[in-house]
Amino acid sequence: MLSEAHLTEGMRSVFVELLVHGPLSRAETARRLDLSPSALTKLTKPLLGTGYLVHQPLDDRGAMGRPSQPLAVDPGRGALIGVKLTEEELFAVRTDLRAEIQRELRRPLISHDVEDVVAGIGDAVRDLTGSGVAPAAVGISLAGTASGENPVVPNSPFLGWRNVPLADLVTAATGVPAVVENDVRALTAAQQWFGAGVGHSSFALVTVGAGLGCGLVIGDRLVRGAGRGTGLVGHMSIHDNGPLCEMGHRGCARAYASSAAIRRAVAATLDRPDLTFETCMALAADGEPVARRIFEDAGSALGQVVATVANITGVELVVLSGEAVTMYDVCAGAFDAALAAHTHWTSTPVDVVIKPFTFSEWARGAAVIALQHRILAR
Amino acid sequence: MLSEAHLTEGMRSVFVELLVHGPLSRAETARRLDLSPSALTKLTKPLLGTGYLVHQPLDDRGAMGRPSQPLAVDPGRGALIGVKLTEEELFAVRTDLRAEIQRELRRPLISHDVEDVVAGIGDAVRDLTGSGVAPAAVGISLAGTASGENPVVPNSPFLGWRNVPLADLVTAATGVPAVVENDVRALTAAQQWFGAGVGHSSFALVTVGAGLGCGLVIGDRLVRGAGRGTGLVGHMSIHDNGPLCEMGHRGCARAYASSAAIRRAVAATLDRPDLTFETCMALAADGEPVARRIFEDAGSALGQVVATVANITGVELVVLSGEAVTMYDVCAGAFDAALAAHTHWTSTPVDVVIKPFTFSEWARGAAVIALQHRILAR
DNA sequence: TCCCTTGCTTGACAGCGTCAACAAAGGCGT
DNA sequence: ACGCCTTTGTTGACGCTGTCAAGCAAGGGA
Numbered sequence: 153m154l155s156e157a158h159l160t161e162g163m164r165s166v167f168v169e170l171l172v173h174g175p176l177s178r179a180e181t182a183r184r185l186d187l188s189p190s191a192l193t194k195l196t197k198p199l200l201g202t203g204y205l206v207h208q209p210l211d212d213r214g215a216m217g218r219p220s221q222p223l224a225v226d227p228g229r230g231a232l233i234g235v236k237l238t239e240e241e242l243f244a245v246r247t248d249l250r251a252e253i254q255r256e257l258r259r260p261l262i263s264h265d266v267e268d269v270v271a272g273i274g275d276a277v278r279d280l281t282g283s284g285v286a287p288a289a290v291g292i293s294l295a296g297t298a299s300g301e302n303p304v305v306p307n308s309p310f311l312g313w314r315n316v317p318l319a320d321l322v323t324a325a326t327g328v329p330a331v332v333e334n335d336v337r338a339l340t341a342a343q344q345w346f347g348a349g350v351g352h353s354s355f356a357l358v359t360v361g362a363g364l365g366c367g368l369v370i371g372d373r374l375v376r377g378a379g380r381g382t383g384l385v386g387h388m389s390i391h392d393n394g395p396l397c398e399m400g401h402r403g404c405a406r407a408y409a410s411s412a413a414i415r416r417a418v419a420a421t422l423d424r425p426d427l428t429f430e431t432c433m434a435l436a437a438d439g440e441p442v443a444r445r446i447f448e449d450a451g452s453a454l455g456q457v458v459a460t461v462a463n464i465t466g467v468e469l470v471v472l473s474g475e476a477v478t479m480y481d482v483c484a485g486a487f488d489a490a491l492a493a494h495t496h497w498t499s500t501p502v503d504v505v506i507k508p509f510t511f512s513e514w515a516r517g518a519a520v521i522a523l524q525h526r527i528l529a530r
Numbered sequence: 531m532l533s534e535a536h537l538t539e540g541m542r543s544v545f546v547e548l549l550v551h552g553p554l555s556r557a558e559t560a561r562r563l564d565l566s567p568s569a570l571t572k573l574t575k576p577l578l579g580t581g582y583l584v585h586q587p588l589d590d591r592g593a594m595g596r597p598s599q600p601l602a603v604d605p606g607r608g609a610l611i612g613v614k615l616t617e618e619e620l621f622a623v624r625t626d627l628r629a630e631i632q633r634e635l636r637r638p639l640i641s642h643d644v645e646d647v648v649a650g651i652g653d654a655v656r657d658l659t660g661s662g663v664a665p666a667a668v669g670i671s672l673a674g675t676a677s678g679e680n681p682v683v684p685n686s687p688f689l690g691w692r693n694v695p696l697a698d699l700v701t702a703a704t705g706v707p708a709v710v711e712n713d714v715r716a717l718t719a720a721q722q723w724f725g726a727g728v729g730h731s732s733f734a735l736v737t738v739g740a741g742l743g744c745g746l747v748i749g750d751r752l753v754r755g756a757g758r759g760t761g762l763v764g765h766m767s768i769h770d771n772g773p774l775c776e777m778g779h780r781g782c783a784r785a786y787a788s789s790a791a792i793r794r795a796v797a798a799t800l801d802r803p804d805l806t807f808e809t810c811m812a813l814a815a816d817g818e819p820v821a822r823r824i825f826e827d828a829g830s831a832l833g834q835v836v837a838t839v840a841n842i843t844g845v846e847l848v849v850l851s852g853e854a855v856t857m858y859d860v861c862a863g864a865f866d867a868a869l870a871a872h873t874h875w876t877s878t879p880v881d882v883v884i885k886p887f888t889f890s891e892w893a894r895g896a897a898v899i900a901l902q903h904r905i906l907a908r
Numbered sequence: 909t910c911c912c913t914t915g916c917t918t919g920a921c922a923g924c925g926t927c928a929a930c931a932a933a934g935g936c937g938t
Numbered sequence: 939a940c941g942c943c944t945t946t947g948t949t950g951a952c953g954c955t956g957t958c959a960a961g962c963a964a965g966g967g968a
Contacts, residue, residue, distance in 0.1 A: 160954085160955075161955090162955070162956080177915075177916095178915075178916065179914075179915055179916080187956080187957095188956075188957055188958080189915075189916065189917085190916085190917070190918080190956085190957070190958080191955080191956055191957075192916085193916060193917055193918085194917090194918095194955085194956085195955095195956095212965085215913090215914080215965095215966090216912075216913045216914065216965080216966060216967085217912085217913040217914025217915065217964080217965070217966080218913080218914050218915040218916075218963060218964040218965055219914090219915080219964070219965065220914080220915060220916090221915075221916080296876075297876065307876070309876070353756065354755065354756055366842065368842075368843070370748055370749075370753055371748075371749070371751055371753070373749055375748055375749070375843070375844065376844070377732065377843070377844025377845070377846075378731065378732055378844070378846045379846065379878060380840070380844045380845070380846060380877050380878055380880065381844055381874065381876060381877050382842070382843060382844030383841075383842060383844070384841040384842070384844075384874035384876065384877060385841065385842060386874070387841075387872075387874055387875065388838060388841070389834070389872065391770055392769055392770045392771070393770070399875055456767070460766060460838065460842070461842055462758070463761075463762040463763065463765075463766070464744065464746075464760070464761060464762070464763060464838070464839055464842055464843065465746070465753070465755070465760060465842065465843065466753065466754075466755025466756070466758045466759055466760030466761070466762075467755070467758070468755075468756045468757065468758060494765075494767065496759065496762035496764070496765055497765070497777055498674075498675065498685075498687070498759060498762065499758050499759050499762060500757060500758055502758065538923080538924075539924090540924070540925080555946075555947095556946075556947065557945075557946055557947075565925080565926095566925070566926055566927080567946075567947065567948085568925085568926070568927080568928095568947085568948070568949080568950095569924080569925055569926075570947085571947060571948055571949085572924085572925085572948090572949095573924095588933095590934085593934095593935085593944090593945080594934080594935055594936085594943075594944045594945065595933080595934070595935080595943085595944040595945025595946065596932060596933040596934060596944080596945050596946040596947075597933065597934065597945090597946080598945080598946060598947090599946075599947075909968100910967105910968090911966105911967090911968085912965105912966085912967085912968100913964105913965090913966085913967105914963100914964090914965085914966105915962100915963080915964085915965100916961105916962080916963075916964100917960100917961085917962075917963095918959105918960085918961080918962095919958105919959095919960090919961105920957105920958085920959090920960105921956105921957085921958080921959105922955105922956090922957080922958095923954105923955090923956085923957100924953105924954090924955090924956100925952105925953090925954085925955100926951105926952085926953085926954100927950105927951090927952085927953100928949100928950095928951090928952105929948100929949085929950090929951105930947105930948080930949080931946100931947085931948075931949095932945100932946075932947075932948095933944100933945090933946080933947100934943105934944090934945090934946100935942105935943085935944085935945105936941105936942085936943080936944105937940105937941095937942085937943100938939105938940090938941090938942105
């Protein structure tokens with residue numbers, strides 16, 4: 153997909169604009185991209201020919217002049233596969249061109265051996281493809297220092313990998329171009345093109361879950377950093393005398409706001425080691441004072457993290473997501489207070505959007521990375 | 531300057547490459563910009579014709595093949611003016627095209643009335659120009675929310691301004707295109723093109739002085755944010771039980787590391803209200819224990835700020851500058867320790883460069899903003 | 909009915925880059 | 939000294955990608 157049709161720079165920009173900003177008339181697209189109307193006619197013609205673009209019903213918007221003819225990307229014209237690797241499992245989704253999930257699967261990892269993981273990914277790609285159209289690309293996301301610009305995974309602590317050329321191995325095993333990317337960055341890319349980031353040239357994504365993460369889009373570009381990781385907010389120090397995290401930091405963000413830390417704290421204080429994160433949250437929602445305080449501390453820590461990110465980067469929007477975002481419901485007050493208190497006084501308040509999260513979002517993010525790679529890589 | 535010669539996109543990139551990366555042969559420039567050698571011949575011809583580029587002596591580098599013919603920007607072919615506004619004074623410099631300062635002046639502001647300030651800037655421009663060649667642009671930098679993309683200063687607390695179209699007023703008064711920009715960002719731009727940032731696609735500049743500031747370059751672009759300011763690290767919280775800043779924040783970075791806070795702390799503790807920042811530093815250098823501890827606390831705070839910026843943005847380099855950078859000499863240990871302690875454990879250490887600073891650097895930064903605006907504005 | 913507004917298309921043309929061929933200018937080996 | 943090799947720089951033919959100007963298409967409103 154998108155391979156046979158030699159995409160020029162201009163066609164690329166038109167395709168992306170229509171993919172991300174939905175059906176638009178030629179005239180409107182021309183205005184947005186600062187092109188002449190005639191350029192649009194010429195650029196869209198081959199894309200309509202190959203079927204990547206389709207006409208929409210005439211937009212009879214009661215305005216003056218000739219009705220416009222909206223164009224849209226045909227999302228079914230191609231498919232992507234996204235894979236998220238965790239320590240124990242592999243999650244994979246097959247999506248259309250707008251990253252809507254069509255099928256998904258979830259399997260344990262047999263081992264952490266590179267060959268086994270590559271074989272597992274190959275099987276998943278095959279099973280998700282079935283007799284359907286071959287996917288245009290495979291995106292693989294994992295925690296760690298991977299970057300879509302580099303086929304090699306430099307370092308993955310949870311898999312015990314160093315300098316594994318995972319993208320090339322998967323490409324060889326499946327015959328489909330593959331990319332690897334850090335998982336939070338992949339999620340950020342999904343928000344950028346198909347989520348809350350649409351229409352914002354700069355925003356941050358902050359995730360709460362087993363750890364804290366942060367992805368950045370600045371000036372319409374996903375920030376990847378150069379070797380050093382980006383968005384490493386997990387161990388940001390919050391208080392001098394707080395709980396310890398696994399690395400021995402006292403009062404760092406992760407020790408307050410990760411789901412594991414919250415669960416541990418509630419379970420230990422109430423002396424009920426069997427509590428899950430969800431039951432802890434239910435307790436807090438019911439007004440149990442210990443749970444309530446612990447969640448409020450977590451909310452405060454999260455608010456400070458968000459404010460610090462916004463102060464430094466100047467983003468206009470922060471998207472809050474991750475497995476444990478639901479905690480916002482029981483600590484909104486503390487979060488908002490900390491956010492306001494730590495937002496720089498000369499600055500306007502930053503917009504915060506809470507984004508519900510299911511685990512397949514991780515794999516969907518990987519699919520978006522595959523899509524961006526396929527379209528934007530020169 | 532650069533106005534008569536209609537600069538095309540390609541010529542612009544060649545000009546900037548040669549301006550920033552010094553004399554380069556056509557072949558080398560072509561390789562760096564990913565252009566063909568023939569393109570370079572064609573792009574440089576008009577620039578050599580107008581005198582903006584000049585040939586350098588043949589580079590007889592004992593290698594094989596025809597000796598290369600280095601090209602360089604003639605820095606004297608144009609001039610820029612940079613103005614830094616403070617609450618009481620106006621500093622202005624005249625520079626060449628490589629932002630080397632040729633003349634400078636320093637005058638009190640008569641008042642904070644917009645007309646008086648504009649007239650003062652106009653006089654400075656006239657006096658710095660003299661009978662020489664007219665400057666290509668005027669850059670004006672000040673603390674506050676100004677941005678080079680906007681001729682209007684939205685808000686300047688120290689001048690009591692709101693929505694003052696300063697750039698347009700100065701353009702009208704002088705007949706020279708003018709730009710306004712936040713002062714830290716201007717300094718960052720100067721480092722990007724002519725300082726420690728050369729060769730780095732991403733870096734941060736952290737300033738220490740009356741306050742703390744931070745400028746960012748990510749992906750070769752100066753980060754300007756969208757309405758909300760960037761690099762607002764001054765009130766980042768460091769300790770729960772620290773000194774108070776003027777805004778009433780307990781233990782924020784500014785309360786530890788601004789030159790005023792350090793001076794106040796040393797003077798109060800030693801009960802010597804007449805001490806200047808410089809004498810405080812001399813005391814610390816001599817081993818006076820109170821001064822020493824206060825400077826070490828400042829160094830720790832600064833290290834934590836730098837680490838936090840590096841963790842979030844992933845920059846490979848942090849440039850440390852500002853009126854009070856010299857403090858590094860007496861708190862290097864504490865700074866380095868805090869930097870290491872707060873750098874995320876999965877990350878490689880960030881490079882830190884200490885950049886000596888004189889007050890005219892502020893105005894020089896403004897000149898670079900003028901230069902960038904003149905060259906890059908479409 | 910005519911005109912006005914807006915959207916879309918077409919063909920002529922201009923700008924900017926590559927490609928291929930070649931000239932220039934030195935080092936190196938025989 | 940001579941040719942050969944390597945690298946740099948130049949030139950002209952060509953192709954691609956956009957704009958411009960002109961015109962057609964398709965409605966609404968007086």
